[in-house]
Amino acid sequence: xxxxxxxxxxxxxxxxxxxxxxxxxxxxxxxxxxxxxxxxxxxxxxxxxxxxxxxxxxxxxxxxxxxxxxxxxxxxxxxxxxxxxxxxxxxxxxxxxxxxxxxxxxxxxxxxxxxxxxxxxxxxx
Numbered sequence: 001x002x003x004x005x006x007x008x009x010x011x012x013x014x015x016x017x018x019x020x021x022x023x024x025x026x027x028x029x030x031x032x033x034x035x036x037x038x039x040x041x042x043x044x045x046x047x048x049x050x051x052x053x054x055x056x057x058x059x060x061x062x063x064x065x066x067x068x069x070x071x072x073x074x075x076x077x078x079x080x081x082x083x084x085x086x087x088x089x090x091x092x093x094x095x096x097x098x099x100x101x102x103x104x105x106x107x108x109x110x111x112x113x114x115x116x117x118x119x120x121x122x123x124x125x
Contacts, residue, residue: 070110
């Protein structure tokens with residue numbers, strides 16, 4: 001059964017170019033096209049591989065490295081290449097709650113990526 005989408009200000013604000021592939025967020029529902037999901041998970045996978053290949057020389061605790069990685073990925077993506085290519089508007093144009101939610105998700109991603117990468121490295125290296 002289809003539900004009416006609330007007209008809240010916290011939805012992702014894609015540019016017209018991105019409307020065909022964007023992820024639209026509401027308080028309770030996530031709509032995602034196959035292309036957007038595949039590209040998002042693909043980007044996350046490549047980011048994790050990049051982290052695993054480059055983080056071993058950094059002399060910081062695993063959690064700190066992961067948080068720095070997550071923050072960097074958020075900044076590079078939502079303040080850098082996504083707005084530059086016209087895919088999404090910069091995170092600075094979102095509400096504070098939305099921006100903090102995105103940042104928190106990327107910090108969790110970075111922390112988990114670092115934890116898994118370090119455990120795998122200890123097991124096989």
